[in-house]
Amino acid sequence: MPRHVTAGLDGSAESAAAAEWAAGEARLRQVALRLLLVSDDPAPSRPAAEHGGAGGGRYPGAEFLTGTADALRGGHPGLEVRAERLTGRPAAVLAREAAGADVMVLGSRGLGSVRGFLLGSVATATIVRTRRPVVLVRPGHRPGQGTRGEYGDADDPEAAAAAAAAAGSVVVGVDVRETCDATLDFAFGEAALRGGRLRAVHCWSLPPFGRDALALDMARREMRPDIARALRNVLAPWRQRYPSVEVAEFTPVGGVSDRLLHSAAGAALLVVGRRMRTARAGVRLGPVAHAVIHHCAAPVAVVAHD
Known part of the structure; x- marks a missing residue:
């Protein structure tokens, strides 16, 4: 066909x-x-x-x-x-x-x-x-409309910046620890079709030590450059394959599902991957994909990868 x-x-x-x-x-x-x-x-x-x-x-x-x-x-x-x-x-x-x-x-x-x-x-x-x-x-969504009345999160300026920049663009969730070629290929392709704006978001968590504000801020500043470098390395081959796509990279701290929802406020499309896996009760959807398809106002693309 x-x-x-x-x-x-x-x-x-x-x-x-x-x-x-x-x-x-x-x-x-x-x-x-x-x-x-x-x-x-x-x-x-x-x-x-x-x-x-x-x-x-x-x-x-x-x-x-x-x-x-x-x-x-x-x-x-x-x-x-x-x-x-x-x-x-x-x-x-x-x-x-x-x-x-x-x-x-x-x-x-x-x-x-x-x-x-x-x-x-x-x-x-x-x-x-x-x-x-x-x-x-979902019915009624238009790119540029937020999901929660405003973009981002006051507790994380980078998440807020990612959400504001996402308006009308394609947003993709990236896990730098996994091979997600199918997800990135689809996301870059969709961005190229829609004028070439892609927002790549990798969410991460701080280690469970020193919960006072100073320790958390120090850990964030020390760890973020390595996280940003890992994301940049994952995206490098796809930037070369899709040179017309303008890519912005964001590494907000926090829960993956929540940060992706903030980052996708107003987006034309949110792209997430799902690992092909089988549970004892049969094939199942991962927690991140499950959360975003239930709570994201923007269209959500779920792409399988090994």
Whole structure:
């Protein structure tokens, strides 16, 4: 199948927002957009109004699927939009279909009340079943809008600077202790598509000694140059591969999830990695990815890496 961006629909406002974001992504990549409505209804699968108009099929969600496809064709002239309805267990089907897509895009409501299968366990189950990047989108977000009414954290000026600089840019969380080539490749590629602004954030913690303010400040000043150097070394190959991308590096002190959320306030996209791993209860999502997809207002891309 030719290159494409895929968006999963379920009839909710959140999935409509995901479809609109996916249309913009498809245009940036100059590829087709594929809309999928997946349900466990045993009715035969069939195409849904490939070229607009009536006849989209008499099954739940048919009008939403064809209406969304028609609206995106009208709003994005020249974009090829394919609309399909598939049957099966939603997470399994979406993960299977993600394998052939540049990106899979799903709707998200974070920790709000859940309505629609893509807003809860199915979104997470889809993410952990595929190696392809999955982007979760909430309705109403615009780049430049903060998540908490203001940028950053008064206790850490660098975190505040990172958040203020993030407005409209791509933000990527970097762990200098892990190989995260897939995550960085995706983040740099997304930044290049969006005008070349990338904010790389590595969060770290102070050692548990001397909790008085003077000792903490001294430890921070002594350790930060080494942390900054490690981040710079990790990013060096990607700067060479993507010379058009302007990269700003930040090393705030504090919990990873909290600092990433502050740093991504107003961002166009937050990119985080997840290690491919299996727990006794099955494949699971790491704590950082789990936290940001539930609390970040900006679209969040989760990218698997070894």
